[in-house]
Amino acid sequence: xxxxxxxxxxxxxxxxxxxxxxxxxxxxxxxxxxxxxxxxxxxxxxxxxxxxxxxxxxxxxxxxxxxxxxxxxxxxxxxxxxxxxxxxxxxxxxxxxxxxxxxxxxxxxxxxxxxxxxxxxxxxxxxxxxxxxxxxxxxxxxxxxxxxxxxxxxxxxxxxxxxxxxxxxxxxxxxxxxxxxxxxxxxxxxxxxxxxxxxxxxxxxxxxxxxxxxxxxxxxxxxxxxxxxxxxxxxxxxxxxxxxxxxxxxxxxxxxxxxxxxxxxxxxxxxxxxxxxxxxxxxxxxxxxxxxxxxxxxxxxxxxxxxxxxxx
Numbered sequence: 346x347x348x349x350x351x352x353x354x355x356x357x358x359x360x361x362x363x364x365x366x367x368x369x370x371x372x373x374x375x376x377x378x379x380x381x382x383x384x385x386x387x388x389x390x391x392x393x394x395x396x397x398x399x400x401x402x403x404x405x406x407x408x409x410x411x412x413x414x415x416x417x418x419x420x421x422x423x424x425x426x427x428x429x430x431x432x433x434x435x436x437x438x439x440x441x442x443x444x445x446x447x448x449x450x451x452x453x454x455x456x457x458x459x460x461x462x463x464x465x466x467x468x469x470x471x472x473x474x475x476x477x478x479x480x481x482x483x484x485x486x487x488x489x490x491x492x493x494x495x496x497x498x499x500x501x502x503x504x505x506x507x508x509x510x511x512x513x514x515x516x517x518x519x520x521x522x523x524x525x526x527x528x529x530x531x532x533x534x535x536x537x538x539x540x541x542x543x544x545x546x547x548x549x550x551x552x553x554x555x556x557x558x559x560x561x562x563x564x565x566x567x568x569x570x571x572x573x574x575x576x577x578x579x580x581x582x583x584x585x586x587x588x589x590x591x592x593x594x595x596x597x598x599x600x601x602x603x604x605x606x607x608x609x610x611x612x613x614x615x616x617x618x619x620x621x622x623x624x625x626x627x628x629x630x631x632x633x634x635x636x637x638x639x640x641x642x643x644x645x646x647x648x649x650x651x652x653x654x655x656x657x
């Protein structure tokens with residue numbers, strides 16, 4: 346596909362997404378609100394994106410005010426929707442839930458509309474991250490040339506629909522992204538980085554080449570079948586734990602956007618119990634006991650690459 350065709354598809358997909366989000370707001374506005382609770386989190390200033398998070402202060406909003414914030418938040422996709430000194434690299438999160446009473450036609454219409462929105466979000470992400478063929482560092486310029494100021498993470502985040510939940514409670518999750526990798530694949534990635542011949546700040550071209558060469562040597566000394574894992578920490582995230590009494594089942598959802606809970610009152614659905622999201626305090630986090638895993642050592646710090654092979 347030619348570049349102009351790709352740009353045309355991206356713009357058409359985004360325009361359709363904006364229209365679908367506007368239509369969703371029109372669908373929700375007249376519905377009876379049973380309960381709503383959303384939690385504003387501190388905004389991230391420019392230059393603060395990579396700071397370690399020790400505390401997060403939460404501000405709670407209830408009822409109609411919470412619903413208004415939720416509906417507005419779904420459409421806040423551009424940096425100009427936020428304060429001027431806000432980072433464009435960090436999407437604003439608004440955990441929470443709004444619970445709406447629906448009749449069968451309204452339920453079906455909202456299901457279809459949210460499915461459409463999530464499909465368009467997925468298509469937009471596919472166009473930008475895969476079909477464009479661009480490396481991650483090139484995508485920013487590509488997107489902002491044609492959709493100036495778009496915060497892609499906000500555009501990609503899907504809406505979560507709940508049906509007749511009995512309770513929705515909130516908390517915080519500290520996680521790692523863990524991925525098993527093969528030695529030869531890591532070597533190929535490092536060789537590609539070396540051959541690119543770029544300077545990667547704060548290193549000069551020569552310093553960067555020397556660093557990558559040392560990494561190639563370190564990985565190359567490993568046995569062919571050594572265990573290699575990328576274990577990258579992810580910043581603390583708000584989550585929702587949703588309980589369904591009849592199924593005796595709890596489902597956990599990431600919660601960067603307010604959840605939409607549809608309550609089929611004609612079927613006897615009750616207003617779900619909604620919990621509070623407390624302030625986050627890293628010093629007070631209690632970790633559950635986990636059995637000791639096989640010890641790993643950090644091999645390539647910048648890639649968060651660990652191995653079980655002993656030092657030679």
